[in-house]
Amino acid sequence: MNFTNETINITELPKFEEVSFLPLHKDYWKIILIGNFIFLSMMSLGLGIFLFFNEEARGYWYLFYAAAFLLFLLSVGFGKLSFKKRGFAFRQHDVLYKSGVIAETTTIIPYSRVQHVALHEGFIARQFGLTSIQIFTAGGGDSDIEIPGIEKDKAQNIKQLLMSKLTSDMTNTDVENE
Numbered sequence: 001m002n003f004t005n006e007t008i009n010i011t012e013l014p015k016f017e018e019v020s021f022l023p024l025h026k027d028y029w030k031i032i033l034i035g036n037f038i039f040l041s042m043m044s045l046g047l048g049i050f051l052f053f054n055e056e057a058r059g060y061w062y063l064f065y066a067a068a069f070l071l072f073l074l075s076v077g078f079g080k081l082s083f084k085k086r087g088f089a090f091r092q093h094d095v096l097y098k099s100g101v102i103a104e105t106t107t108i109i110p111y112s113r114v115q116h117v118a119l120h121e122g123f124i125a126r127q128f129g130l131t132s133i134q135i136f137t138a139g140g141g142d143s144d145i146e147i148p149g150i151e152k153d154k155a156q157n158i159k160q161l162l163m164s165k166l167t168s169d170m171t172n173t174d175v176e177n178e
Contacts, residue, residue, distance in 0.1 A: 016106060021087025021098060027128040028149025032079045034124050040072050088147045097145045107145050111165040113137045119155050131155045
């Protein structure tokens with residue numbers, strides 16, 4: 001057997017940047033807002049308790065709440081940008097997910113590396129009929145990709161697609177090994 005290791009022309013490789021990514025469901029933005037509201041409400045409650053028990057800080061209550069309001073505006077702004085930047089795509093041989101505001105990250109997982117697929121419904125997402133798809137590969141404890149904000153029916157169809165790819169890859173591997 002002759003071993004070969006030919007050079008690959010990198011200009012002919014497919015470009016993931018040219019993929020048309022599907023956006024997350026529009027109701028996922030509401031879930032982001034609700035999450036921000038809950039977090040900032042808890043923070044404001046803690047701030048109120050702090051001001052109640054700290055007499056020296058009470059005179060500056062307006063500064064504390066102005067800072068909390070500014071934090072709220074920043075979190076909503078970054079949340080909206082983050083929501084708009086997220087997207088996913090399923091191609092013939094792999095799944096892609098992109099996210100990030102300041103630094104954009106695109107994760108690509110070939111179907112041959114997928115070990116397990118799970119659907120996750122949070123309490124708030126369930127109220128909107130949305131779920132997250134978690135895609136696991138070998139060697140990882142956490143999911144390698146978690147795509148949030150997908151309608152439950154579509155997510156179940158995507159899971160079936162991935163599971164069929166997984167079983168067909170396993171069948172092809174078994175045939176090759178015989």
